[in-house]
Amino acid sequence: MPLWADHAIWWHVYPLGFTGAEATAPAGRRVVHRLPRLENWLDYAIELGCSGLLLGPVFESETHGYDTVDHFQIDPRLGDYADFDRLVAAAKARGLRIVLDGVFNHVARSFAAKPEWFRRHPDGAQVFFEGHEHLLVLNHELPEIREYVVDVMCHWLERGIDGWRLDAAYAVAPEFWAGVLAQVRERYPEAWFVGELIHGDYAGYAATSTLDSVTQYELWKAIWSSLNDGNFFELAYALERHQAVVDPMVPQTFVGNHDVTRIATKLDDDRHLGHALAILFGVAGIPSVYYGDEQAMTGLKEDRVGGDDAVRPEFPEKPDQLADADWTTYRLHQRLIGVRRRNAWLTRSRTKVVHLTNKALALRSGDARGQLLLLLNVGDEAYHFPVEVAGLVIAAQPDHSPLPEEPLLVAPHSWRILTSP
Incomplete structure (x- = not known):
């Protein structure tokens, strides 16, 4: 993994919806x-604390962007090459990295290719992606497909991007990605590659595919589920599995993205939003913030046509035009990202559960470079954590109230972070 990725914190944007x-x-x-609208939000992302843009599909497609028509063209609904180049230049001028969403498992029906480029069942019937008849699956056993993907990746890396998110990576044999990435890295050794994995052996798939990172859905689920159920044993178990993934590679962590219900909607108790964020920024991984989550926006994903619309909203031209802006949640993100940046070793840190009950959890991360103690309480009573805090100071809590005399006493439905000074 390139060294710069250890310090990456992404602002994840779905451009078609955003614009x-x-x-x-x-x-x-x-x-x-429409792409120039994104330029107006670059400083907003930087002030939030992010160091890069993780962009959803920008290539020409029929509808939602994941039904690609031409990987070499910007979607006309977003703009053209000039718009894209200007966005890249504006981001680079501010020190922001850019990662693009590459949909290389399947394409739209109108994608121009030879018939043999598409997978077929033994009876000759077309293979569709997860039953969607408008998404045709490519035949990744063909050398031509591998060379095509290499050409697409290098084309956009040449135009200034820094890496790729590989959509539905799990649907492709990991050996395919290994062959592709070996060629791309020869020309762009500093590029970063994250694959979308939902279930399965994260570390094993990453090792065979040579991906730098994979999406950590298991931790995402455990965060909101444990908070809703008052069952930190689930989170403790997920963190143990998470640690096993972090040792060989660093997963991409999140509490929201373009494919899931907003975290502010997913949580049964809005007092626990800060808990979810504190976990995200207090454990190992390469974190991302899905646009709007920093404003505590709500949105329910539904299993129907148009069911993603609520989690892929349009944003106004500029940040000061946000309706019902929630700058309190924005500033909470800033504080937690600030803790993360001051303790950059957290990206690859080891986290141990040092105290555990159903509704109280203490997590200790760190090594010789520093220490971080995260205290979480979702109970209805204040909780005193029986853990050691010598040498640690309070680094973050839900609000700017005066620092408590007793750092280990955490109020009901509250949390606290202590770190080395």
Whole structure:
């Protein structure tokens, strides 16, 4: 993994939704210059504490971006090459990295390719991605597909991006990615590659595929589920598995993305949003913030046509035009990201459970470079944690109230972070 990725904190944006693009590409390929709107939000992302943009699909597609028509063209609903190059230049001028979403498992029906490029069942029937008849699965056993993906990746790396998120990586044999990435890294050794994995052997898949990172869905689920159920044993177990993944590679961590219900909606008790964020930024991984989560936006993902719309909203032209802005949650993100940045070793840290009950959890991370103690209480009574805090000071808590005389006494439904000074 390139060294710069150890310090990456992503602001994850779904451009088609963010810019208010039409749900379906209009006929005639009329170019609408919407990408420049993102430039107005770069300083907002930096002030939040992020160091890069993790962008959803920007390539020409039929509808939601994951039905690609042409990997070498910017979606006309977003703009053109000039718009993209200007966005990259504006990001680079501010020190922001850019990672693009590469959909290389499947394509749209209108994707122009030879018939043999597509997978078929033994009876000759077309293979569709997870039953979606408008998504045709590519035949990754063909050398031509590997060379095509290499060409696409290198094309956009040449235009200034820093890496790739590989959509539905789990649906492709890991050996395919190993072959692709070996060629791409020869030309771009500093590029970073994260694959979308949902279930299974994260570490094993990453090792065979040579991916730098994978999406940590197991930890995501354990965070909101343990908070809702008042069952920190689930989170403790997930963190133990998470640690086993971190040792060989660093997963990409999150509490929200373009494919899931918003964390502010997922949590049964809004007092626990800070707990979820404290876990995200207090344990190992490469964290991302899904646009709008920093404003405590709500949104329910539904299993229907258009069911993603609520979690992929349009943003206004500029940050000061946000309706019902929640700057309290934004500033909470800032404080927690600040703790993360002051303790950059957390990216690869080892985390141990040092105290555990159903509704109280103490996590200790660190080594010779520093220490971080995260105290979580979701009970209805204040909780005194019987753990050692010598040499640690309070680094973050839910609000700016005066620091308590007793750092180990955590109020009901509250949390606290202590670190080395």
